[in-house]
Amino acid sequence: MAFSKNNHFKFVLLIFLYSLKKSSSFGNHSSIDGLLLFAPKHVTIFNTLATRAKLVVHCMNKKKDLGIKELPIGASFDFRFRVNFRKTITYNCSFEWPEREETFDIFRADRDDNETSPYGVCRECIWYIFESAPCRGKRDGGRSICFSWD
Ligand SMILES: *[C@@H]1O[C@H](CO)[C@@H](O)[C@H](O)[C@H]1NC(C)=O
Numbered sequence: 001m002a003f004s005k006n007n008h009f010k011f012v013l014l015i016f017l018y019s020l021k022k023s024s025s026f027g028n029h030s031s032i033d034g035l036l037l038f039a040p041k042h043v044t045i046f047n048t049l050a051t052r053a054k055l056v057v058h059c060m061n062k063k064k065d066l067g068i069k070e071l072p073i074g075a076s077f078d079f080r081f082r083v084n085f086r087k088t089i090t091y092n093c094s095f096e097w098p099e100r101e102e103t104f105d106i107f108r109a110d111r112d113d114n115e116t117s118p119y120g121v122c123r124e125c126i127w128y129i130f131e132s133a134p135c136r137g138k139r140d141g142g143r144s145i146c147f148s149w150d
């Protein structure tokens with residue numbers, strides 16, 4: 001009796017492991033990114049101002065202030081985090097350069113970690129900051145998209 005119960009358990013475990021392996025090798029990893037819970041994200045912000053001015057970036061979310069970063073032309077600042085369970089996480093930033101100050105939500109789960117968002121999912125979210133617009137490129141492929149300042 002105990003023997004067959006044990007065998008039954010092993011069988012169920014095997015089926016479970018098999019389906020787990022199947023689902024993880026299924027299709028393109030990046031295409032399931034937006035469906036993952038706690039998806040890891042890496043946001044990088046580049047100073048690409050045409051005037052080559054220094055860019056002062058200050059990003060934060062509700063709980064964390066990432067501090068004030070001074071970026072010479074071409075320099076970048078990056079941070080990593082995981083999307084929260086409810087997918088409500090947002091990082092906003094202020095961008096300052098001579099005579100201008102703009103704000104923009106550099107990461108929004110509804111825009112950047114959403115399969116049905118017109119902008120697609122980014123895991124490596126690379127931002128190029130121009131005077132006219134912040135533009136998001138993807139290290140994992142796809143063309144870059146420019147947004148308007150807030
Ligand atoms: C997987 O994703 C990469 C990058 O987004 C893309 O270039 C490639 O064509 C995709 N492959 C399949 C099988 O969808």
Ligand SMILES: *[C@@H]1O[C@H](CO)[C@@H](O)[C@H](O)[C@H]1NC(C)=O
Pocket residue numbers: 060061062063092093094103104
């Ligand atoms: C960013 O969000 C925080 C709270 O999450 C808020 O206090 C702050 O004013 C916002 N900053 C900008 C530049 O919108």
Ligand SMILES: *[C@@H]1O[C@H](CO)[C@@H](O)[C@H](O)[C@H]1NC(C)=O
Pocket residue numbers: 087109110111114115116117118
């Ligand atoms: C995903 O994007 C679509 C289209 O912009 C939007 O309607 C939907 O509310 C977003 N979903 C989430 C979970 O934010």
